[in-house]
Amino acid sequence: MTTTRENGSLYTHIENTIATVEFGHPASNSFPSVLLERLANEFDKLSTNDEVSIIILKSEGDRAFCAGASFDELVAIDNLEKGKAFFSGFANVINAMRRCSKLIVGRVQGKTVGGGVGLAAACDYVLATEQAAIKLSEFTIGIGPFVIAPAVERKISVSGLAELTLDATSWKNAYWAKEKGLYARVFETQNELDKEVEILSEKLASYNPEALAEMKRALWKGTEHWEELLIERAETSGKLVLSDFTKKALQLTMQDMK
Secondary structure, X not given: OOOOOOOOEEEEEXXXXXXXXXXXXXXXXXEOHHHHHHHHHHHHHHHOOOOOOEEEEEEXXXXXXXXXXXXXXXXXXXOHHHHHHHHHHHHHHHHHHHHOOOEEEEEEOOOEEOHHHHHHHOOOEEEEXXXXXXXXXXXXXXXXXXXXXXXXXXHHHHXXXXXXXXXXXXXXXHHHXXXXXXXXXXXXXXXXXXXXXXXXXXXXXXXXXXXXXXXXXXXXXXXXXXXXXXXXXXXXXXXXXXXXXXXXXXHHHHHHHO
């Protein structure tokens, strides 16, 4: 069962020091700006919650994990200020995940595109199913995955990022993502995935919280400049989305969607 709310949904459940954060949206779990803001704020809040040791990030339903940012909002951008604000959405979420003091386990049950790939890359450890193919299709509409690129590159290297970005019309399967380092393990079914997410999170939650926090800091060492970098990248994308090339590409995409 997935949400029917226009602005999507976000729920957090805390049990045995494990916080499960679940997001959803009727358009393949895509993110309108308001939902991205809520998610960034939720990570900030959980970061200082002494009753939480581990965070699980998941999405609703049994199909797509995340279709990226809201296409409806994308096509409505008509000035640089709006463009920068729009693309800052995932920048703020990735930075919130990066500076969060708790380790984040990603549960990816299905396909993920664009910003959704960045979301998976910003998790500290990701478990997925065979259905969890990935794609960065931004070049097809005249922009690029500039905001999420640092997070994706950190996981799959420059060569992996180049292959994923430049081959913008092709899906890479879950085993490609595992080989490159985005996913830690891949399972045949969602039942297997959920069982392993539970086992892993319970193990992690039993460890010394101080050691977990130190490991989190170690994993993200050298990324402190992302606070500025990702916002700069958001401005780059905000400029590109206003270009004639992108406006025409978006019009064609909208026609194909009708």
